[in-house]
Amino acid sequence: GAGVSQSPRYKVTKRGQDVALRCDPISGHVSLYWYRQALGQGPEFLTYFNYEAQQDKSGLPNDRFSAERPEGSISTLTIQRTEQRDSAMYRCASSLARRGAQHFGDGTRLSIL
Amino acid sequence: AQKVTQAQTEISVVEKEDVTLDCVYETRDTTYYLFWYKQPPSGELVFLIRRNSFDEQNEISGRYSWNFQKSTSSFNFTITASQVVDSAVYFCALSDDRDSNYQLIWGAGTKLIIKP
Numbered sequence: 001g002a003g004v005s006q007s008p009r010y011k012v013t014k015r016g017q018d019v020a021l022r023c024d025p026i027s028g029h030v031s032l033y034w035y036r037q038a039l040g041q042g043p044e045f046l047t048y049f050n051y052e053a054q055q056d057k058s059g060l061p062n063d064r065f066s067a068e069r070p071e072g073s074i075s076t077l078t079i080q081r082t083e084q085r086d087s088a089m090y091r092c093a094s095s096l097a098r099r100g101a102q103h104f105g106d107g108t109r110l111s112i113l
Numbered sequence: 114a115q116k117v118t119q120a121q122t123e124i125s126v127v128e129k130e131d132v133t134l135d136c137v138y139e140t141r142d143t144t145y146y147l148f149w150y151k152q153p154p155s156g157e158l159v160f161l162i163r164r165n166s167f168d169e170q171n172e173i174s175g176r177y178s179w180n181f182q183k184s185t186s187s188f189n190f191t192i193t194a195s196q197v198v199d200s201a202v203y204f205c206a207l208s209d210d211r212d213s214n215y216q217l218i219w220g221a222g223t224k225l226i227i228k229p
Contacts, residue, residue, distance in 0.1 A: 042219030
C-alpha cells in the first residue's frame with residue numbers, strides 16, 4: 001500500500017483480555033519495527049523484524065508481549081492478560097532496509113479499563 | 114551508550130519568524146544516521162529527513178534546513194518564515210549499528226508553537 005497501515009485505530013478492552021494489533025508495512029519494505037509511545041514522549045522501541053526474522057526483541061517489556069511476522073510482510077503484536085499500564089499508542093514503522101528511513105503508521109490507541 | 118538531547122522543551126514564536134530546534138547526540142559508532150520527525154496535533158509521525166554520518170553537507174528543503182556538525186555532535190533544524198501549520202512536536206532521532214541495531218533512539222521532543 002501507499003503507507004504503513006495499522007489496525008484497529010482504537011482498541012478498548014478490559015484488564016486481563018488478550019489483544020492483537022496488526023501492522024501492514026509499505027510494500028517491499030523488509031524492515032519492520034514496533035514502538036510504544038506515551039503521551040508527551042518519544043516512541044519507545046519494542047521489537048524489530050528483518051523479513052520474517054525477529055532480530056531484536058529487547059524492548060518488549062515482559063513475556064506478555066510477543067510479535068510475529070510469519071511471511072515477512074504483515075506483523076502482529078500480541079499482548080496477553082492486559083494490564084492498565086499497557087495503555088498507550090502502539091506504532092509500527094517500516095523501512096526499505098535496516099539503515100533506511102522509518103515510515104510510521106498512524107498507530108493503535110490501546111486503552112485498558 | 115547512545116543518547117539524543119533536545120534541550121528545548123517548548124518554543125513559542127510569532128508567525129513568519131525563523132526558529133531553530135537544537136539536537137545534540139552521543140554515539141560511539143563512526144557510522145550512524147540522524148533523523149527528524151514531525152508530530153502534529155493530529156498525532157501521526159511524519160518523516161522529515163535522514164542524514165548519514167559521512168555526509169556533513171547542510172540540506173535545504175523549502176523553508177526547512179538542517180545543519181549537521183560532527184565537531185559539536187549537533188544536527189539542528191531551522192524553519193524559515195514559520196507558519197501556523199508548523200506547530201507540532203519535533204523529534205530528533207539517532208540510529209547506529211553497534212549499540213542500537215538500527216532501532217531509533219529518540220530525543221524527548223521540542224514542542225513548537227507558532228502564533229498567528
